[in-house]
Amino acid sequence: MKKLLLLLAVVAAPLYAAAPAGFNDDEIALWAAPVEGKAVFESHRGDAAVNPASTMKLITSWAALNRLGPNYRWQSEFRTTAPLRDGVLQGDLYWLGRGDPRLDSARFAEMLRQLRLRGVRDIAGRLVLDQSAWQGIGSADGFGGDADRVFTVPPHTHQLNLKVAWLRYYFEAGQPRVLLDPPLPGFSLDNRLQPGDGSSCGDVRRFVTVEQQGAQLRVSGRLPAACDGAANYVNLLDSNEFAYQTFAALWRQLGGSGPRGVAVAATPADARSLLRQESADTLASVLVDVNKFSNNTMARSVLLTLGAEHPASGNTFADGVAVVRQLLAERGLPPQPLEMENGAGLSRRARTSAQLLGEVLRDALRGPYGPELAASLPLAGVDGTLKKRLGEVGGSLRLKTGSLDNVRALAGYWQAPGGQRLVIVAIVNSSRAERLTPQLDAAVAALVARYQARLAASTAAGL
Numbered sequence: 381m382k383k384l385l386l387l388l389a390v391v392a393a394p395l396y397a398a399a400p401a402g403f404n405d406d407e408i409a410l411w412a413a414p415v416e417g418k419a420v421f422e423s424h425r426g427d428a429a430v431n432p433a434s435t436m437k438l439i440t441s442w443a444a445l446n447r448l449g450p451n452y453r454w455q456s457e458f459r460t461t462a463p464l465r466d467g468v469l470q471g472d473l474y475w476l477g478r479g480d481p482r483l484d485s486a487r488f489a490e491m492l493r494q495l496r497l498r499g500v501r502d503i504a505g506r507l508v509l510d511q512s513a514w515q516g517i518g519s520a521d522g523f524g525g526d527a528d529r530v531f532t533v534p535p536h537t538h539q540l541n542l543k544v545a546w547l548r549y550y551f552e553a554g555q556p557r558v559l560l561d562p563p564l565p566g567f568s569l570d571n572r573l574q575p576g577d578g579s580s581c582g583d584v585r586r587f588v589t590v591e592q593q594g595a596q597l598r599v600s601g602r603l604p605a606a607c608d609g610a611a612n613y614v615n616l617l618d619s620n621e622f623a624y625q626t627f628a629a630l631w632r633q634l635g636g637s638g639p640r641g642v643a644v645a646a647t648p649a650d651a652r653s654l655l656r657q658e659s660a661d662t663l664a665s666v667l668v669d670v671n672k673f674s675n676n677t678m679a680r681s682v683l684l685t686l687g688a689e690h691p692a693s694g695n696t697f698a699d700g701v702a703v704v705r706q707l708l709a710e711r712g713l714p715p716q717p718l719e720m721e722n723g724a725g726l727s728r729r730a731r732t733s734a735q736l737l738g739e740v741l742r743d744a745l746r747g748p749y750g751p752e753l754a755a756s757l758p759l760a761g762v763d764g765t766l767k768k769r770l771g772e773v774g775g776s777l778r779l780k781t782g783s784l785d786n787v788r789a790l791a792g793y794w795q796a797p798g799g800q801r802l803v804i805v806a807i808v809n810s811s812r813a814e815r816l817t818p819q820l821d822a823a824v825a826a827l828v829a830r831y832q833a834r835l836a837a838s839t840a841a842g843l
Contacts, residue, residue, distance in 0.1 A: 399424055400826065402819035407810040411734035412827055415745045415793075415801040421831060426735040429717035430807045433782030435737060435791040436725030437679045439718075441667050441756065442740050443704045444682050445749040448689060450664035454480035458495060459651040467501030473639060473654075474647040475627075477537035478513045478688065480659040481681035482669065484541050485562050487660050489630045495655050496634050503631075503638030507624055510647045511537045513688050516695035518680065518722035521729070531726065535680040536619040540626045542677055544613040549573075549584060549603060556603040564616065564625040565632070568596050576602030584610035592616070620644060664752045671756040671780050672764030676724040683723030697722070713739050725782060734805040737791055741803045745793065754778055757792045773825050774832070779804065788813045788820055794828050802831050 399405045411426035413419060420426075444452075455478050462471025514537050523532050533543050546561045556573040576587055581604055588601040590612075597614065616622065624642035631638070663682070669675045670682065687700030701720050708715050714736060721727040744753045757778035758764030761771020765781040775796050782789030789807040796802075806824055808816055 400819070400823035402816065402822070403808070404810070407808055407812070407816070408820075408823070409734040409805075409807045409809075410823065410827070411738040411803075411805045412831070413738060413742060413803050415742055415803060421802065421834070422827060423735065426738070427733050429731045429733055430809045431727070431730055431784065431787045432725055432732050432737060432791070432807055433730075433784040433787040433789050434674045434676075434679075434725040435780050435782040435789045435805070435807065436720065436723065436727070436730055436732065437670055437674065438737065438744075438753075438780050438791055439704060439720070439732070439740055440679055440683045440686075440723040441670060441753055442744045443707050444663060444667070444686055445744070445752055446707055446747065447686055447703055448663055450662060450749055450752045452663040452685075453661070454478050454483075454659040454685070455656060456480060456483070456491065456659075457656040458491075458654045459647050460654055461648050461651045462505060464499060467499060469500050469503045469505065469638075472505035472508045472643070473500075473503050474508045474510050474645075474651055475538065475623075476510045476513070476647055477539075477623075479535060479537050479539065479681045479685055481535070481539060481666055481675075481678040482659065482661045483539060485626065485630065488540060488626070489634070491655065491657050492627070492630050492634055492636070494657070496636060498654060500654070501636055503636070503640070505639060506641045506643050507627055507639040508643045508645050508647075509538050509620060509623060511644060512646050513537050514684050514696040516697045517684060518697035518720075520676075520680075520722050520724075520726045523726065531676050533615065533677045534619075535677055535684055536623075538619065538623040539677065539681065540623050542675075543617075543619055543622050544615050545622075546611045546613055547588075547590065547597075547599060548611045549588075549607050549609070551605055551608045556607075558599050560597065561611075562626050562629045563633075564622075565628050566595055566621070566625050567616065570596055570598040572598060572600040574602050576604045578604035579606060580604070581607040581610050583612075585612050588612070590614060664756070667752070667756040672758050674765055674781065674783075676722075676726040679724035680722050680726075683720070708740075711743050713743065725784075728784075734807055737807075738803050738805040741791065741793065741805070745801060745803070754793055770821050770825060773828050775828070777824075777828065779824070782807070786811055786813050788817050790820060790824055794831070796832065796835055798835070800835055802828070804828075 409425040409428050409430045411423045412421045457476040459474045584607050591598045670679045683700040684696050686703045687696040690703050692699050705715050717731050719731040721730045758766035760766050760777035777794045779790045779792035791805040794802045
């Protein structure tokens, strides 16, 4: 009889009737369920529409893995209608960008080197950016005050270095020096740095002040010798001008000359290909940056790539969202509540529910690309945005974080030493959200402890 009662207690998982400790009832939505089966372990306001912040990236990642595959690579191409005579391209060079989210100076320089090897020395025409791969990129309204921050940089078909340049510091004959990387030809540096005291550097921004005055960057401050090799980013120019100036700087480093200006236009149908190259990184690799480090620009690029690869309406963002909704329908998951705005969670109006997000995570781990999605998540106490959080929880805890004004969220997986897996989603929407971060971590840790106790009881009952 006792064994039967224990069996009933194990199988009948309790559902939350009240919020976890420290929360008002309407401040948190929580949903947790074993990966295997249809049972729900615990739920509190699981079906409520809430702002998930960056945990929305998990829905985008899940859809991309299923529709594009983990080995998907982006393509970039140079085309022209102009003849090439004695190393001089006698007209415009068209750059067909398709939104490679991790295209950096090193990879792009290699592309340009290949172009030089194919005989192009001087570009007598313009660099023409063909942006036709994307029509409509979604929005990120309500972040105007943060416009100079890298996390708000919108996606672009010709994104280079996430549209940021770097100020790199070094010492020469005891004097601090600074260089701009890439060396954008439209900017000059006014170095007013002086040697400073200190045996350590840390964040170099503590010691320097950067002011942009038109086409000049003035860098001042007192820089310790320990900052030799340090760097900080600067957000300069719009995306088109940044792409052009980066191209021009790298092209000149390779001994090339031109191009003569920049334009935006579609590539003529009769243009011939000069160079086509795949991205260095696969989708699975890009998702590591998207989820471990919560990269908004990359996440938005991934959703737009979904739309570009599955065009339907002529609006790339809308087509990307349509792919997500179609996949939800195929998996038998409810399409509501779901408002994506941009697919990154950088949104004041994005909405989903803890239950819908949890069911997506459960479906992902049951599918062929579950290992890739799980590997992209921060490991508690080890790396990414969870490096200093929840390290005391036993087993493997991988959670995507979310953080906006009035929003804090955690979503992902816990795996017991015995291999049992639990989906966890906890989302706080409250004016107290930032102050409630410790309580959010405590709620997740307590939930894992209760599930561990359930597993122990199940083992004791012989289940």
